Amino acid sequence: MTHAWVLGQRALREAYRTPEAILPTLFIPLFFLVVNVGQAGKIFPAASTDFLQGQGYGAFQLPQSLLLAASFGTAALFLVEDIEGGYFDKLRAAPISRVAIVLGRLVAELAKGLLISAAIVLLGVVFGISIASGILGFILLIVLTALWAVVFVGFMQLIALKTRSAAATNSGGLIFFPLLFLTPNFVPRDMLTHPMEVAATLNPVTYVMESLRSLILEDLVWSSIWPGFLVVAVAGALMLALNVRLIQRYD
Secondary structure, three states: OHHHHHHHHHHHHHHHHOHHHOHHHHHHHHHHHHHHHHHHOOOOOOOOOHHHOOOOHHHHHHHHHHHHHOOOOHHHHHHHHHHHHOHHHHHHHOOOOHHHHHHHHHHHHHHHHHHHHHHHHHHHHHOOOOOOOHHHHHHHHHHHHHHHHHHHHHHHHHHHHHHOOHHHHHHHHHHHHHHHHOOOOOOOHHHOOHHHHHHHHHOHHHHHHHHHHHHHHOOOOHHHHHHHHHHHHHHHHHHHHHHHHHHHOOO
């Protein structure tokens, strides 16, 4: 774990030295939040829309912005730079466990995810969004978002390790957008058409989004919260195992 922490610190320094890679992570999700609320806010007024639980439509849209912010995967692009520059080969030759090599960047991504998600939620609070589940709900909200960021970066690292190409890795991140829009991101799941409801039910991102939304709109309804954490736990373990396996077979 010491090696993973040292490598994680190095990855955080990379992010600190390239703030231009972090700014889109904040700007683009907030842009989508403003645009979506501007388009549909009047269609779903707080006073007469039951699923908003008395809040504005921005509270319903905030989980989408959080998931979008957590799904940039810039750490995988830094990994490609290490591969192209030969540093990754030096790590593989060093007496470091393969798990530590994988965990290093994931630890850094967890830290970045906590900071970015906290910043977005606090901005939402400034503009009138309330976290109905209180302080504990706020903590769970940013932790779940950060864990999703770790899962997504784990997926992106698989592409980076397999292709060793920045272009392919960057393009691989686009797979998230279909998954994001195959969720109940504009209305609850029971208001979707039947084909869309089936697609959303099969989509694991749906359960993460619904958990985040529950933490914002409701007061700690655990039956709505635990499925999101289960998804990131299972997906995170799978991504870790696949990353380690790929590094072990890396030639």
